[in-house]
Amino acid sequence: MIQIKKCTLDDYDIVENLFKRLINEIIIKTTGDPSLFSLSDTREAFNQGLEQGIYSVFMAITGGQTVGFISMCESFSLYTDGRFGIIQELYVLEDYRSMNVGGELLKFAVDYGQEKEWKRLEVCTPPIPEFERTLRFYKKNGFSITGGKKLKIMISE
Template sequence: MVGELLHEIMRVIDLPAFDFEHDPTARRLSTFIADGIYDGFVAFDGEQAVGFATVYQSHSLYGNGAYGTIPELYVRPEHRSRGIGNQLLTTLIANARERGWSMLEVTTPPLPGFDRTLAFYERSGFAITGGRKLKIQLQPMVGG
């Protein structure tokens, strides 16, 4: 589903913003979870995985120390508007409270293509607090 998420973003923004390969990404996820630096949650409809969300601990002075960052939250298109995203977000918030984090932070994909994503987070209590997320690639992306 990570690949589905990244390909959907790239299709909507019409830019090759991500280099995704399944196997290296799956290995990276397994390592992150085993090392305790990443939590992942999967939503199922029966036995079919229909959505997922991930979170990791960040630190900042403005965040009063430790807080959570949500790098990925995705629900397959045919399962959207059924409360699955809300269930995943509720799970992330509960996880954050258990960890004693001061807040959760998320960055939406670029607008206006993802206005519905922004509205989803705002309905869930998130507020816009700053500008755009920027990045600089320091090493070539190889394998995901």
């Protein structure tokens, strides 16, 4: 049985461990360039996001072990007719994949979004062959491709 628990500040070390595994997988599957991600201020960002209520994190626990997590934030846009959620991170330990842990986290995220009265839930995954399994996972769980590419510009370090 999979239990979903809302994270608190005390859960940082567990989430950080899973987050680092996620980032490592992304780096390995993409460019191999570890400088793409900054891991130096994650505790501060985690604490600030939770304290300000702009970042919500939930852990999947089975057999007394945390095996995955999902994080979300709220956004607002005219194209969505108001408030919507964005999945920022989703990770499941490799040994627990294809065991419905990710599906349970997504189901929980949809229920959470309904409680928050979000219009939709969005997620971004790299559009490269190395993430085809991830793309199939999201499609299997009801997500549809909307197109476009994610771009960024750094405005502070």
